Structure formats: structure tokens, C-alpha cells
Amino acid sequence: MNDEPEALPSAELVEDLFRREYAHLVSALVRVLGPSNVPLAEDVVHDALVSAMQAWRFGLPRDPKAWIIRAAHNRAIDIVRREQRHRSFLPELATTTALTDTIEAALAPEAEAAGQMAMMFAVCDPGLSRETHVTLVLRWLCGLSPKEIGQAFLVDTQTIDRRLHRGRGHLHALGRLPDVDDLPDLDVRRGSVLRSLYLLFNEGYHGSNPQDPVRPFLCDDALRLTELMLDARATAHPDVHALAALFCFGAARLPTRMDAQGVFVPLEDQDRRRWDRAGIERGLIHLGHAATGDRMSRWHLEAGIACEHAIAPSLQETDWDRIVGFYQLLAEQSPNPVVALNRALALAERDGVAEGRRELIALAHEPKLSRYPFYWAARADLERRGGRHERAREHYRHAISLARSTAERAAFERRIEGLKIS
Amino acid sequence: MSEPVGEDQAPRSTFMLIFRGGAVSRPDLSPSELQAHVEKWYRWSEELAGRGRRNAGTTLDAPGATVRGRDLVTDGPYAESKDLVTGSMIFEAASLEDAIEVARGCPTYEFGGSVEVRPVQDYRI
DSSP, X not given: OOSOGGGSOSOOOOTTHHHHHHHHHHHHHHHHHOGGGHHHHHHHHHHHHHHHHHHTTTOOOSOXXXXXXXXXXXXXXXXXXXXXXXXXXXXXXXXXXXXXXXHHHHTSGGGHHHHHHHHHHHHSOTTSOHHHHHHHHHHHTSOOOHHHHHHHHTOOHHHHHXXXXXXXXXHHTTSSOOOGGGOTTHHHHHHHHHHHHHHHHHHHHSOSOSSOOOXXXXXXXXXXXXXXXXXXXXXXXXXXXXXXXXXXXXXXXXXXXXXXXXXXOOGGGSOGXXXXXXXXXXXXXXXXXXXXXXXXXXXXXXXXXXXXXXXXXXXXXXXXXXXXXXXXXXXXXXXXXHHHHHHHHHHHHHHOHHHHHHHHHHTTXXXXXXXXXXXXXXXXXXXXXXXXXXXXXXXXXXXXXXXXXXXXXXXXXXXXXXXXXX | OOSOOOTTTOOOEEEEEEEESSGGGOTTOOXXXXXXXXHHXXXXXXXXXXXXXXXXXXXXXXXXXXXXXXXXXXXXXXXXXXXXXXXXXXXXXXXXXXXXXXXXXXXXXXXXXXXXXXXXOOOOO
16 A cells, blocks of 8 residues: 555554444443433444544554443443433443443443344344335444445435434334343344345445445445354354355455446456455355255355356356256245346356247346346347347347446446447 | 755754644544544554654543633633644644645545644744
């Protein structure tokens, strides 16, 4: 990053330290101050981060994480003392020594995972919508501001604020943030949590932000939170391993999804040598653990497909038969037009372009696909490969008109440039 | 001090930068924005140190107290937050222009902060 590293100290902040600590400390404080005090916890942590921002302008402390935790600890004690008369806190905060000890224990490193898990399972309440789940996860477990969440989902900040408000209301009613082990509906909630993490990962992998459709930090967070679930006995189920595997395979391919110009690169043109081998290995280990159950979840099937892509030496040497099989099962389990689209593309690889084309044309009436740029790009690709370049151009143009980001649009335009049209 | 001479004999004077407002006065900054901002600050101050301008930077915490005579002590300096003094820095520069040039590189303007540049009187003569 600089030309003279010896002139500068080696100390650098851990990437995303402030965001991570926001998530850690808000969860920990809500667990100890009670879920009715979310705004108070948010203020305490915000103040701690602002004081770190002030204090570190002329150099970093030796242990930045510990510094932030200490600042939040002191601030929390000040505020609880000041607010004691006006608010209801949990009984263990009543006396001064108990207060200090309780806050100390809540913010100790050993409690970090349990706090974030409790928060994640509390916000993924089956009574709230999926959009609200993801919003609350982004706010309290990834440390994004309402504005940043709005930008990620192309939703205005008021909508995000409404969802946060709804989330706070639900938490308020809880009285106490239950530990994961104590949840009576743990398995139902696990389903909601996994789905939210899947949406979170997708938002990083192929997000809706037109300027910035690939944001690896969201993928990292989705994997980090999934692996937290695997560290706790109550939640370490095979389907969680399957989702972790899916994320590892996807994240391993992130370095090649876009080229230096910020244009999406199709799978066939990606330089597979640049895929992250260690990430793929990690995915294979998770997939091994996922295979222990008797239930084939949606995450198992998606991980199986991602695995075949990740381990194949080239597009031609991919096991398309297995991939078609997985898509088939997926389509039976949860029928969905995008799954049908991907199945048709896998068929084109296994059985030939004509077969895939027939399947794709049969999907033209699906309203969701008719507005989906990748459906038209897929149609165009198969026309191109079948030698019908005029028809291909027409479909690429349609895809361009529906494209959601410059990266998508440029990828389709590049395809048109490669067509042979006299 | 208006005519710059060869680097070696350039007369050096001491200057103080006084920082006011800035990111502190913006309650809406996200954790990522706060981190990105402080990274700019310490890179800036380290870069100055690397150019031989190792500074004695200080950071002030809020709110503290204001004393106006023996019996008059009030909480805080509650100035407008954009005017609140948040820290200072002392360093050597060849001239006021030179010191202003240093202040120009300060990251505080990103969030509406200001920097006052003042020469420090030298009594050692």
C-alpha cells in the first residue's frame, strides 16, 4: 500500500473491526440490559466507537478490540447508573458491584459467540417477515447503518427504519433475550436464520446495488455467522454445514466474478487457477459433515451443485449429469423458475444446446423470468452457440434493457461485440 | 521568515493545530465510516511523522468541565458541536504557509471539521 513500509508502523486495524465490534457489543449488551433496551445498547456502542475514532487519530492502541470493549464497558456502567431510576433493568444490575461484574462478564470474550447467537435467533422470529429478518441481521449482527442497509437493498431508509422499529418491538416483548439452548422453537428458527444468511450471502455475491453488485464482506459475514452456529451443539446440524459449504464454494469463486473493468465474467471465461483452493477445501470439509443426516435440505442440493462447479477443472469437464440431478431434486422440493432456468442450462451442457434451448423456451411464460436479465442472456447464449447470431443479439439487447447494474450490462454488451453479424 | 532558504538552515518554528468539530459532531456515522475515518487520521499523522514531523497530538474527551474562577465550575464546554475543540497537535514548520499546507492534508474536512493554525511563541531565545 505504501512505498516505504519501514517508515510506518506495522499496526493496521483489522478489517471491519468497528462493524464486528458493533455487532458483538450490541448483542452482548442487549443480552444483559434486556431486549427493551436495544436503543440504549446501540447508543453505548456508538459512543464507544466514536471515542475510539477520537482517541486513535494519532496512533493505535496495542489492543484495539480490548480498547473498544473497555470503552463500552465504562460507558454502559455510567449509563445504567444514570438511568436506573427511569428504566427497568434486569435485577442483577441493581447494585454497583453486581453491575460492574455483570457487565464485565457480558462483555468477556467467552460470551461473544453466545451473545451473537442469542441475538440472531431472537431477531429471526417466525412472526417477522424475511425482509425484516435480513434487515435486523444486517443491523445488529453485521453492524451496518440503516442508510447502508437501504443502499444494499435499494430500499429507502424510512422502510429500513420501519423494519428496525418492528424488530425492536418484537424484542421488547421478549423480556429477556433467551439463550439458544432455551428456545422451544429452535428448529423452526434455525430455518429462518439459514434463509436470512443465504439472502445475506446472495446480497454480497450478486447484490442489487447497481454501482457495487459484488460485496465480499457480506459473504464473509454470512459465513462467519453460519460457522458460529456450528460451534454450538444445539445448532450444529447437517443443514448448517451444507449452507457453510455452499458459502465456501461461492466465496472461493469471488475473485474471478468480475474483471478489472468491473464487468461480470461468465463461468466459462473465469480463470479457475485464481479460485481460492483453501476455501474449496474448507467447503469440502463442511460438505462431508453435512452428509451425516438423513434429510436432504435445499442447502445440501445447492451445496452439491456449487461443489461440482468448484472442483471441475473446466466447464467441459464438469459433471453435468450430477448437476442436472441436483437441480431436478431441487425443482421437486421447492419449485422455482430460477431453478428451472439453471436446470435448463445444465441440460444444454449435458444433452446439447437444442435440448437446453427447448427447455428455456418452455419457460418463457414465467412472469418472474420474463423480467430477469439472465433468462434472456441464457436464451441468447444458446442461440449464439447454435449459430443463430441475429436472434442472439435480439435476446442480449433484451437482457441489457433489464440489466440491474453496469457490471451486468457491460457483460451482455461484450457478448454482442463477439457476435458475427454481417 | 518570509524568504525560504536552503533546507538545512531553514529556520523552524513551532505551530499548533487546533481541531474543531468534524466526525464527532455527526451522530449518524456508521461503524464502517468511523473506522475508515480514523484510518485516514492515523495514516495522515504517521505520514507526517515519516517526513520528520513527528507530532505531539492530543485528543480531548467530552464533556469535562469549564472553570470560570474559583467558585464557578460548570459541566462541559457545551459549544456548538461543530466548534467544539476535539484535540490539538504541535509540530515544527518552516513558515505559516508551510504549517497551513500541513493542515490542508487533515482528514477532518470530510465531516465538516475545521483546523486553526497558530504559531507557538518560543521563549527559549
